[in-house]
Amino acid sequence: CLLAALSLAITSAATAGAALPARLSSRTQLRAALDVRASPARLPSRTQLRAALDVRRALVSSLHAEGTDCYRILAAAEGAPGAGVVIDRYGGTIFVQTFRQPLLPLPEDFSSDEDAETTDSLCAELLGLADEAAAALGLAGAPRVLLSHRGRGLAQRARGPDQTYAALNCALADLQGQAPETCTEFGLPIEAALVPGRDPGIFLDFRAGRRWLRDEVARRYATSGAGPRLLHVCNVFSYTCTAGVATAAAAATVGGVGAFVLNVDHAQSSLEMGRRNAAAALAALSALSPLAAQASLVESSPTGAGEEAGFACLRADALAALRVFAGVQTADNRNRRAAAGNGRGGRGGGGGGRARSAQGLAVGGGGSGGGDAELEAFALKSGGAPRQFDILVLDPPTFAKGPHGAVDIVNDYQSLLKPALLALAPGGALLATNHAASVELAEWLLLLERCAAKAGRPLACSPEVIEPELDFPPTSPAALEGLSAGFEGDGDPGADGQHADGGARAGGSQLTSERPSHLLKMAVLRVPY
Secondary structure, eight states, rough: OOHHHHHHHHHHHHHHHOOOOOOOOHHHHHHHHHHHHOBBBBBOOOHHHHHHHHHHHHHHHHHHHOOEEEEEEEOGGGTTTTTTTEEEETEEEEEEEESSSSSSSSOOOOOOOHHHHHHHHHHHHHHHHHHHHHHHTOSSSSSSSEEEEESSSSHHHSSOOOOTTTTHHHHHHHHHOOOOOOEEEEEEEOOOOTTTTTTOOSSSGHHHHHHHHHHHHHHHHTTEEEEEOOOEEEEEEEEHHHHHHHHHHHHHHHOOOOOOEEEEEEEEEHHHHHHHHHHHHHHHHHSOOOOHHHGSSSEEETSSSOOOOOEEEEESOHHHHHHHHHHHHHHHHHHHHHHTTOOOOOOOOOOOOOOOOOOOOSSSSEEEEOTTHHHHHHHHHHOOOOOOOEEEEEEEEEEETTTEEEEEETOOOHHHHHHHHEEEEEEEEEEEEOOOOTTHHHHHHHHHHHHHTTTTTSSSOEEEEEEEOTTTTBBBBHHHHHHHHHHTOOOOOOOOOOOOOOTTOOOSSSSOSSSOOOOOOEEEEEEOO
């Protein structure tokens, strides 16, 4: 019976995009795991929500003082065990997310009296939690509530927004109106982009990374010695460019001559949102900053020389872009160049083949390399010379496939790290992240140091660890693995800057520590002058 139950649970977990714990050492653990996956998600009680908000009281007060109104108000570990619910605030919206299992019972047809009763009960419970949050946070009015389920597989998400809570969200909207579209961080407006089943427009756990970027810009200008110079910053896997906006805004407010900030992502829609975020930040700062420094937020050409302050967006495959920045060519590129030099035509003839430039980048011929033309122009402008940055942000998805290779932060972080390190200017700093639940911080830090030494860019000091802020408390490995099954399946297939489905991959999936830890791991790597 137990084996049959396990088989059924595995089938159900696969359907929902979840994974069973790597180790089940007893029948008791197995039964508990099966019970969790068979149980519906459960909303926290008002008491549990109040307790989570009490823990955050000092943090929330400081966030409000600096102009931040987006943060996590309840982590998964703070609700009932196995409840599978997290609650975030995005400005005027309380965003409730479930994983593996939705809130049940959820009627498929809301037409009957019984279904209407269920709807009314859930709406009342959710609105009660919103009232509790508003009172604890000192908000003038109750925020709107929006629900999102993150248990679907990648193929299902690619078909469109999740419909699990469509009827319930409609009922909530009828009661309280539509959710606001923006939130603020460090006083800057950001598009929240809250869509059920999708990643929001800003990742809240990376706030500590964006805060480090702001502090690093201020530190570099304060210690510039002979005089401030233009900072060159690159944000790879930029998604909606929130890290780039935070950096550019810091450069626009601390004085100096500003910064040239280059954001790289394969998804055009994400870059467009990033441009809107930068324009909104520029408008917010226009009355506060010198005109010269404001240029850090003015849209600039990604193929320019980078000799003036500006905010540029480059649509390109991140792996290919990093190799161009580092002046590194892959074996595939060298072989194609040799073939061209020997007078041999590339495979595919003139029908659908890809022409290759001196940098070996794919252009033309259709296919998935929609951003390669921009990177081609960038490479030609640089003449093959490495492009060096004072600060580089490397925030990759867990796993993604693209025309220039695969991103795999569990088994092959080195392929990203080496060109990123080679693209740093002397004295440069790299902010690297890893949000795979199966990767332990200590092992990852050791890998970073070894890779830097092998790449010929030994670090000036040990990696500096940055932990998420207090609204993202560390949790148990089993809970992290459960959340990653939902988080790591987000985004479009192969799109840079968005999480790709890595939760069910073989290899490196077994957790080796029982210590509480963070899903998001961040480290700063500095190279010597």
